Amino acid sequence: xxxxxxxxxxxxxxxxxxxxxxxxxxxxxxxxxxxxxxxxxxxxxxxxxxxxxxxxxxxxxxxxxxxxxxxxxxxxxxxxxxxxxxxxxxxxxxxxxxxxxxxxxxxxxxxxxxxxxxxxxxxxxxxxxxxxxxxxxxxxxxxxxxxxxxxxxxxxxxxxxxxxxxxxxxxxxxxxxxxxxxxxxxxxxxxxxxxxxxxxxxxxxxxxxxxxxxxxxxxxxxxxxxxxxxxxxxxxxxxxxxxxxxxxxxxxxxxxxxxxxxxxxxxxxxxxxxxxxxxxxxxxx
Numbered sequence: 017x018x019x020x021x022x023x024x025x026x027x028x029x030x031x032x033x034x035x036x037x038x039x040x041x042x043x044x045x046x047x048x049x050x051x052x053x054x055x056x057x058x059x060x061x062x063x064x065x066x067x068x069x070x071x072x073x074x075x076x077x078x079x080x081x082x083x084x085x086x087x088x089x090x091x092x093x094x095x096x097x098x099x100x101x102x103x104x105x106x107x108x109x110x111x112x113x114x115x116x117x118x119x120x121x122x123x124x125x126x127x128x129x130x131x132x133x134x135x136x137x138x139x140x141x142x143x144x145x146x147x148x149x150x151x152x153x154x155x156x157x158x159x160x161x162x163x164x165x166x167x168x169x170x171x172x173x174x175x176x177x178x179x180x181x182x183x184x185x186x187x188x189x190x191x192x193x194x195x196x197x198x199x200x201x202x203x204x205x206x207x208x209x210x211x212x213x214x215x216x217x218x219x220x221x222x223x224x225x226x227x228x229x230x231x232x233x234x235x236x237x238x239x240x241x242x243x244x245x246x247x248x249x250x251x252x253x254x255x256x257x258x259x260x261x262x263x264x265x266x267x268x269x270x271x272x273x274x275x276x277x278x279x280x281x282x283x284x285x286x287x288x289x290x291x292x293x294x295x296x297x298x299x300x301x
Contacts, residue, residue, distance in 0.1 A: 082112035093125055101125035116146035127159050135159045150180035169193045184213040188220040195227050203227045218248040229261055237261050252282035
């Protein structure tokens with residue numbers, strides 16, 4: 017089964033990303049936002065409201081506090097508090113309704129809660145606000161594919177790539193969707209392009225291995241899984257896929273080693289545990 021890469025949420029970053037003009041004309045605004053964030057985290061309040069003793073106008077305050085709530089949402093998302101992330105992103109949008117970053121990240125948090133219809137709506141709003149932004153189109157494709165709309169996902173990934181041909185994740189995601197449709201040659205082309213753009217993209221190597229394996233090219237598939245594991249030795253799915261490929265070549269002991277590694281990397285995965293138990297029982301006879 018072709019597996020798309022995990023979607024890439026924003027990580028916490030420097031506020032210069034969000035206030036480029038402040039670096040040149042007003043660093044006070046930058047420090048105001050940073051201090052508010054620090055106070056919010058230290059107090060455990062989890063909310064940044066549009067109230068300030070500074071001299072910014074109301075629209076400027078709303079912008080600052082919207083950005084602060086965006087960062088709180090990202091922090092909540094990164095620690096797995098998806099409900100908290102949704103609440104923070106919605107606060108940001110209440111302060112700054114035309115905020116594509118918040119809409120896109122709201123979509124990610126909603127998708128993490130399996131509220132795919134609401135996530136899709138958020139991605140579409142982000143797309144309308146930022147017509148040249150590829151990321152929400154990629155994320156839309158992920159949500160549509162989870163809903164079973166593979167053709168819609170293909171179209172969304174293709175649009176993302178049209179806007180940003182260097183978007184490696186979108187190429188890998190498109191390859192996964194094409195593979196699901198049975199277009200293995202198209203899938204392989206997209207996985208190879210993702211790897212060309214980012215040679216250290218472990219998921220794309222794994223996906224390429226899956227596609228090659230489905231074509232019966234086991235040695236080539238094994239090489240891709242091994243490359244993915246060279247990049248990320250804790251990549252449980254690549255260990256598992258490598259084990260399956262090795263088993264097909266008759267290398268039972270090597271396969272067992274990889275099944276064990278998959279279980280160690282992801283102990284809670286019942287599929288990995290069941291496969292390891294089955295193969296280890298068979299090799300003991």
